[in-house]
Amino acid sequence: MLCLRSKTEDAWLARAIADTPALLIDHAHCERKAAMQAMALLAEYPCHPELVGPVVAIAHEELEHFTLICEILAKRGIAIEVQGPTGYQAGLFKKVRKAEPDRLIDRLLIASLIEARSCERFKILSERHPDPELRKVFGDLLACEARHHADFVRLAEQQADRAEVQARLTHLAGVEVRAIERAKPLPRVHS
Numbered sequence: 119m120l121c122l123r124s125k126t127e128d129a130w131l132a133r134a135i136a137d138t139p140a141l142l143i144d145h146a147h148c149e150r151k152a153a154m155q156a157m158a159l160l161a162e163y164p165c166h167p168e169l170v171g172p173v174v175a176i177a178h179e180e181l182e183h184f185t186l187i188c189e190i191l192a193k194r195g196i197a198i199e200v201q202g203p204t205g206y207q208a209g210l211f212k213k214v215r216k217a218e219p220d221r222l223i224d225r226l227l228i229a230s231l232i233e234a235r236s237c238e239r240f241k242i243l244s245e246r247h248p249d250p251e252l253r254k255v256f257g258d259l260l261a262c263e264a265r266h267h268a269d270f271v272r273l274a275e276q277q278a279d280r281a282e283v284q285a286r287l288t289h290l291a292g293v294e295v296r297a298i299e300r301a302k303p304l305p306r307v308h309s
Contacts, residue, residue: 120234120267121287124295129303131242137305138249139196144306146187146198148236151207152266153180155229163222168276172269179262190255206308207232209297213290219277226277227287230270231294236307237263 134141156177163169191198210231214224237260244257275283301309 120238120264121231121271121291122234122238122294123288123291124298126239126242130239130309131246133303133305133309134239134243135247138247138252139191139194140201140305141307142187142191142194142196142252143198144201144304146184146191147201148307149180149184149187152229152232153177153184156180159222159225159229166222169273172273176266176269179266183259183262186255190251201306204301204304204306204309206297206301206306209300210290210293213293223274223277223283223286224290226270226274227283227290230267230274230287231290232308233263233267233270235294235298236260237267239307 156173159169159173160177188198210228214228215221240256240260240263244253244260247253247256271283271287274287277283298308303309
């Protein structure tokens, strides 16, 4: 079950459908950033062997998704452009605690919430986007996002008491709601 504390509104879906090229470009960037964040975790926490297998698998899958979306963009004649930030991720990462293991726990839980929001939105797109090819792509991706969400929560629970981690996840889920509400209303996965 996703740990989100809000549901995506129809206004987001309308923006996403109205500018599907921008949504796809953003999605490619999201997959690339997710792979980079996974690898950054491994670079920062080499003394945590429990992270290696699951996080490498996530990074690999995110790169496969990046490749898939780049192929869709190329097939549709859409060039990947640089996009400015919406403020969503910055709003989450500014809440990361400094001391360890709290810092690692927060980074894992924030990654889980980002994956959860992607999953929720991909489900909506898989059901309601007018393009049948994209409905299928988003439907295929949502199961991976849900699994990544669960994997990150499980990894966080290996760092501290489960009840403590769940309480922190609940707190950060509230932060995620505020980050979504404050993000610029753009046709992006996390805005």
